Amino acid sequence: MDTLPRWADVILIPVINLVLALLVSGLVVLYIGENPIEAIKILLNGAIGSTRGWGYTLYFATNFIFTGLAVSIAFHARLFNIGGEGQAAIGGLGVALVSLSINWPHWAVALPFAIIGGAVFGAAWAAIPAYLQARRGSHIVITTIMFNFIASALLVYLLVNVMKVPGSMAPETAAFPKGTNLPNAYQVLGWFGIPFNKFAPLNIAFLLALVCCVGVWALIWRTRLGYQLRAYGHSESAAVYAGISPFRITMIAMLISGGLAGLMGINAVMGEAERLVIDSVQGAGFVGIAVALMGRSHPLGVFLAAVLFGILTQGGIELEFEIPAVSREMILVIQALVILFTGALENMVRAPVERLFQRRKKRSS
Amino acid sequence: MATQKTEGRPHTAALSAEPAIELVGISKAFGPVQANKDISIRVMPGTIHGIIGENGAGKSTLMSILYGFYKADAGEVFIRGQKTEIPDSQAAIAAGIGMVFQHFKLVENFSVLENVVLGAESGARLMPSLSKARKLLIELAREYELNVDPDALIEDIGVGMQQRVEILKALYRQADILILDEPTGVLTPAEADHLFRILEGLKAQGKTIILITHKLREIMEVTDTVSVMRRGEMTATVKTAETSPEQLAELMVGRKVLLRVDKKPAQPAATVLDVQNLSVTDEDGVQRLKDISLNVRAGEILGIAGVAGNGQSELLNVLGGIMPGTGRVELNGESIDLTGKFSDGQSRRERGIAHVPEDRQRLGLIMDFAAWENTIFGYHHDPAYQRSSLFMNNDAIRAETALKMQRFDVRPPDPQLKAKSFSGGNQQKIVLAREIERNPDLLLVGQPTRGVDIGAIEFIHQQIVALRDQGKAILLVSVELDEIMSLSDRIAVMFDGHIMGERLPSETDEKELGMMMAGMGEGA
Numbered sequence: 001m002d003t004l005p006r007w008a009d010v011i012l013i014p015v016i017n018l019v020l021a022l023l024v025s026g027l028v029v030l031y032i033g034e035n036p037i038e039a040i041k042i043l044l045n046g047a048i049g050s051t052r053g054w055g056y057t058l059y060f061a062t063n064f065i066f067t068g069l070a071v072s073i074a075f076h077a078r079l080f081n082i083g084g085e086g087q088a089a090i091g092g093l094g095v096a097l098v099s100l101s102i103n104w105p106h107w108a109v110a111l112p113f114a115i116i117g118g119a120v121f122g123a124a125w126a127a128i129p130a131y132l133q134a135r136r137g138s139h140i141v142i143t144t145i146m147f148n149f150i151a152s153a154l155l156v157y158l159l160v161n162v163m164k165v166p167g168s169m170a171p172e173t174a175a176f177p178k179g180t181n182l183p184n185a186y187q188v189l190g191w192f193g194i195p196f197n198k199f200a201p202l203n204i205a206f207l208l209a210l211v212c213c214v215g216v217w218a219l220i221w222r223t224r225l226g227y228q229l230r231a232y233g234h235s236e237s238a239a240v241y242a243g244i245s246p247f248r249i250t251m252i253a254m255l256i257s258g259g260l261a262g263l264m265g266i267n268a269v270m271g272e273a274e275r276l277v278i279d280s281v282q283g284a285g286f287v288g289i290a291v292a293l294m295g296r297s298h299p300l301g302v303f304l305a306a307v308l309f310g311i312l313t314q315g316g317i318e319l320e321f322e323i324p325a326v327s328r329e330m331i332l333v334i335q336a337l338v339i340l341f342t343g344a345l346e347n348m349v350r351a352p353v354e355r356l357f358q359r360r361k362k363r364s365s
Numbered sequence: 366m367a368t369q370k371t372e373g374r375p376h377t378a379a380l381s382a383e384p385a386i387e388l389v390g391i392s393k394a395f396g397p398v399q400a401n402k403d404i405s406i407r408v409m410p411g412t413i414h415g416i417i418g419e420n421g422a423g424k425s426t427l428m429s430i431l432y433g434f435y436k437a438d439a440g441e442v443f444i445r446g447q448k449t450e451i452p453d454s455q456a457a458i459a460a461g462i463g464m465v466f467q468h469f470k471l472v473e474n475f476s477v478l479e480n481v482v483l484g485a486e487s488g489a490r491l492m493p494s495l496s497k498a499r500k501l502l503i504e505l506a507r508e509y510e511l512n513v514d515p516d517a518l519i520e521d522i523g524v525g526m527q528q529r530v531e532i533l534k535a536l537y538r539q540a541d542i543l544i545l546d547e548p549t550g551v552l553t554p555a556e557a558d559h560l561f562r563i564l565e566g567l568k569a570q571g572k573t574i575i576l577i578t579h580k581l582r583e584i585m586e587v588t589d590t591v592s593v594m595r596r597g598e599m600t601a602t603v604k605t606a607e608t609s610p611e612q613l614a615e616l617m618v619g620r621k622v623l624l625r626v627d628k629k630p631a632q633p634a635a636t637v638l639d640v641q642n643l644s645v646t647d648e649d650g651v652q653r654l655k656d657i658s659l660n661v662r663a664g665e666i667l668g669i670a671g672v673a674g675n676g677q678s679e680l681l682n683v684l685g686g687i688m689p690g691t692g693r694v695e696l697n698g699e700s701i702d703l704t705g706k707f708s709d710g711q712s713r714r715e716r717g718i719a720h721v722p723e724d725r726q727r728l729g730l731i732m733d734f735a736a737w738e739n740t741i742f743g744y745h746h747d748p749a750y751q752r753s754s755l756f757m758n759n760d761a762i763r764a765e766t767a768l769k770m771q772r773f774d775v776r777p778p779d780p781q782l783k784a785k786s787f788s789g790g791n792q793q794k795i796v797l798a799r800e801i802e803r804n805p806d807l808l809l810v811g812q813p814t815r816g817v818d819i820g821a822i823e824f825i826h827q828q829i830v831a832l833r834d835q836g837k838a839i840l841l842v843s844v845e846l847d848e849i850m851s852l853s854d855r856i857a858v859m860f861d862g863h864i865m866g867e868r869l870p871s872e873t874d875e876k877e878l879g880m881m882m883a884g885m886g887e888g889a
Contacts, residue, residue: 222756227738227745234731240687241720241728242743243711361396 021341046318055200061310065209067288070261072297077253078233083144085285086151091262094121096276104179122262130254205267213299293343385410385573391440418594419818463535509566525556631854633662637838643692653679655862668853676862685720686713719800723811737766737780773798790821
């Protein structure tokens with residue numbers, strides 16, 4: 001199978017897929033009577049043309065990194081965790097409970113506890129499907145999807161009946177105490193004298209996401225646990241031969257996966273909204289699946305794919321604003337095309353490129 | 366119908382009878398690998414022609430060219446004197462060539478009859494084809510001992526039967542040249558004998574048969590002529606009657622090969638493994654091991670003979686910690702946990718039991734892992750492989766792997782290469798290196814040389830005997846009776862989950878063991 005050089009596998013094919021997706025998207029824009037060149041200009045300008053654009057793009061990317069890493073690590077153990085959405089939502093609940101628990105003196109004190117809260121809640125939400133898979137053989141794809149709905153319903157119940165501010169009409173918690181407000185990019189970069197947009201939601205959770213990328217990389221390729229996890233993912237029968245417990249690996253992989261998804265709450269709940277609102281995840285759990293697929297479950301790939309989806313999300317919002325004919329649904333179509341080409345249709349491009357390389361190799365030999 | 370260009374026949378028409386198949390100057394390269402180099406061969410009609418060679422010698426490539434799977438880079442194919450182009454398998458079938466693959470291509474939940482007709486239906490309605498096939502099947506059964514129940518489902522019949530269905534498929538398509546690729550790999554000795562009788566019968570009817578194998582015994586037994594391949598080249602074509610296994614082995618490997626295992630008499634010491642009343646029931650509730658008792662002493666090899674599927678796999682799996690069982694198993698006088706917390710592979714390794722599993726690709730190796738990741742597989746908790754409590758010492762593992770690969774002659778000796786990139790023999794050497802170098806008290810070995818080429822077999826047998834001579838206990842399971850006979854110091858025969866009895870290799874023969882393997886004899 002190793003017919004392609006690594007650079008072609010990692011860079012060339014994703015780029016070709018992306019270009020194809022954009023071409024088809026261009027046709028769609030053309031079809032509704034707008035200028036595709038103009039549209040892509042607005043999209044890119046809105047996403048990366050200003051510090052405000054970057055601030056939003058990387059904020060979205062941060063969400064996608066957490067959920068993308070969550071899906072990736074489960075992938076390595078051949079577990080398809082579709083439950084990132086629910087795990088992130090419950091993780092957000094954990095972050096909110098920690099933030100509201102006491103009057104935190106300083107964000108640096110609150111952050112470690114909020115991280116634990118988000119990770120533990122996310123992991124706990126993943127633990128039930130993991131247990132059902134490991135002990136009862138209930139398929140994890142089905143159970144995690146079901147747990148997304150349960151999480152969503154649970155949050156609605158809690159926010160409407162339990163955690164709502166008395167007398168308020170909005171189904172959301174009270175604003176978190178000031179001592180939990182994370183510094184945003186404007187503040188952090190300000191320490192170094194770098195100007196940045198004051199209102200963009202990018203905050204230090206982005207750095208946490210980068211740390212998680214490195215951590216996941218080290219975990220998968222440098223630790224004994226990662227070794228066992230990959231072994232189990234490649235061959236369950238061989239893992240059993242080697243004395244690796246499928247139950248243990250399934251549980252651990254899903255707990256880490258759920259924990260990473262739960263950390264998304266640090267960015268979206270603690271960093272941005274500064275309160276728990278209904279649907280704080282906004283589909284990032286599902287985008288995480290596309291990000292993991294496109295990033296081939298490698299933390300660096302996940303990072304790059306997350307930034308790409310951040311650009312599409314932020315640029316799409318700008319596009320919708322600038323060209324009213326390009327509606328919210330149209331943006332979804334474009335994002336879906338990218339997912340379609342980079343994820344599902346990946347092999348469509350792979351086969352011809354492989355043939356091309358083989359022919360070239362033959363000619364040179 | 367396929368394209369079948371015919372031209373006049375050139376210069377080679379000197380012999381009296383025309384060859385059924387003649388290949389002239391066939392070459393085929395895959396990238397830098399020259400799989401076939403200028404191969405010429407002529408197969409006379411009404412003969413059984415053997416093609417022998419090690420794994421990777423190019424036998425399968427050559428046959429794939431003949432069957433239209435690959436296109437040759439150069440060379441010509443003549444069928445019954447006619448120059449023939451074979452662009453695809455339809456053309457091969459049209460030219461009267463039938464192929465029986467190593468891995469059968471049958472629809473499991475179809476009946477025998479439906480499988481035979483599949484792809485060769487005579488019209489849109491199925492019934493006429495089926496009744497025609499039924500008539501033919503009955504005829505063929507009478508002529509060649511090809512008895513198969515036409516209405517049985519493929520999933521309900523044994524491999525021997527399935528292979529007959531493959532042969533019937535070819536005959537139904539009016540093949541008169543039959544190619545069999547490693548046909549006996551999955552058969553019991555008795556089934557193999559039956560197959561050879563079928564082939565003799567087909568030959569008597571004037572069919573031409575090409576038999577691809579790496580087993581010298583089969584070549585000597587049934588072929589008329591044999592061609593030897595080595596590294597993509599045809600090194601010799603000889604009359605079988607005028608050659609010997611030793612000569613063929615030398616032609617295959619390119620050097621003198623020891624076909625017999627050279628070993629000193631065993632010097633058994635204290636009992637290492639003592640198994641009492643071991644029983645195993647699998648997940649489907651079938652009892653696979655029925656009250657087995659045996660023991661292995663230090664410095665001896667106990668060989669377990671038997672037809673595949675009579676409980677040998679389960680015996681290895683229970684001892685190796687892959688399956689739970691009931692009974693009593695003692696290692697060096699201390700009992701082993703068969704069902705509880707310490708009944709996994711990890712605990713077994715800690716007790717000094719190493720396990721070379723029967724199926725190295727499914728159990729013994731992670732095919733997508735690099736060699737260096739595979740040489741610690743199962744021993745990855747060893748402190749020697751850790752840099753700290755958290756991180757593994759990958760550099761040290763790679764360095765150690767390079768040394769192991771050198772000592773066990775693994776080729777190519779590249780620790781970064783994925784397991785799936787190695788040949789079967791080299792994969793097996795990686796597993797052996799891993800298990801033997803742990804210096805275990807007891808080594809469990811299943812099918813040590815299955816799918817391994819002759820040169821490597823010699824090496825692997827030497828390693829096993831060397832471990833024995835160091836005073837280790839070895840439990841060997843193999844379906845190759847030759848291997849059991851030549852390696853074992855004692856032989857136990859298994860049938861239907863029972864031990865039928867024990868024999869000394871010097872005091873028994875293949876016939877007696879064969880009877881015991883079939884369930885006849887004492888014990889049961």
